[in-house]
Amino acid sequence: AQSVTQLDSQVPVFEEAPVELRCNYSSSVSVYLFWYVQYPNQGLQLLLKYLSGSTLVKGINGFEAEFNKSQTSFHLRKPSVHISDTAEYFCAVRGKGNTPLVFGKGTRLSVIA
Amino acid sequence: DTAVSQTPKYLVTQMGNDKSIKCEQNLGHDTMYWYKQDSKKFLKIMFSYNNKELIINETVPNRFSPKSPDKAHLNLHINSLELGDSAVYFCASSLQGASNEKLFFGSGTQLSVL
Numbered sequence: 001a002q003s004v005t006q007l008d009s010q011v012p013v014f015e016e017a018p019v020e021l022r023c024n025y026s027s028s029v030s031v032y033l034f035w036y037v038q039y040p041n042q043g044l045q046l047l048l049k050y051l052s053g054s055t056l057v058k059g060i061n062g063f064e065a066e067f068n069k070s071q072t073s074f075h076l077r078k079p080s081v082h083i084s085d086t087a088e089y090f091c092a093v094r095g096k097g098n099t100p101l102v103f104g105k106g107t108r109l110s111v112i113a
Numbered sequence: 114d115t116a117v118s119q120t121p122k123y124l125v126t127q128m129g130n131d132k133s134i135k136c137e138q139n140l141g142h143d144t145m146y147w148y149k150q151d152s153k154k155f156l157k158i159m160f161s162y163n164n165k166e167l168i169i170n171e172t173v174p175n176r177f178s179p180k181s182p183d184k185a186h187l188n189l190h191i192n193s194l195e196l197g198d199s200a201v202y203f204c205a206s207s208l209q210g211a212s213n214e215k216l217f218f219g220s221g222t223q224l225s226v227l
Contacts, residue, residue: 038154041220041221042220042221043117043203043205043218043219043220043221044156044203044205044216044218045218046215046216049215088154090156100146100158100161100169100171101146101158101216102158103148103155103156103157105153105154105155106154106155106156108154
């Protein structure tokens with residue numbers, strides 16, 4: 001079984017500052033990794049995903065994440081945040097085959113003007 | 114057109130009642146899911162159906178019964194509602210084996226049990 005730990009439940013950051021949201025996973029098998037974003041009163045949207053290949057993946061809205069197998073991490077980064085990035089961010093993992101997507105508990109990113 | 118649509122968006126009801134939440138997707142996907150998001154924003158898989166067949170059934174009280182009349186629909190029926198059932202319920206869909214492995218989510222149904 002897979003599990004995900006998001007170390008920070010809340011991250012406040014000033015506008016135009018860089019941000020990193022941390023995610024660690026555990027799994028005994030190869031995994032796919034994802035970051036989803038949830039804006040207020042909306043469903044989740046995919047930001048980016050790692051399936052295979054290059055460990056640095058770029059997503060929408062200027063976000064990127066790096067898969068680090070040795071540290072079992074998949075941290076999300078953005079060099080300069082905007083007010084509109086204020087949302088809940090979820091890291092998720094699934095094994096290959098017919099396994100469900102397992103979500104972390106989410107990190108609330110609050111961008112301050 | 115909304116890709117994954119859920120109804121109702123809000124549902125307020127009393128303990129002991131029976132209620133249903135409907136979900137439809139127009140993406141041609143073959144797999145649909147129900148997730149529960151609690152007050153602390155924790156998202157947990159409840160059920161998954163592939164081609165109308167149940168493939169994932171996590172530890173969920175049997176008061177919750179999913180029904181998939183066809184590949185495009187996955188409804189969730191809840192009997193004898195309890196206070197602890199209050200949460201936001203999200204429907205999602207995907208194409209099994211698709212290279213992008215992407216889930217499409219509905220906008221959620223906020224259930225409040227009084």
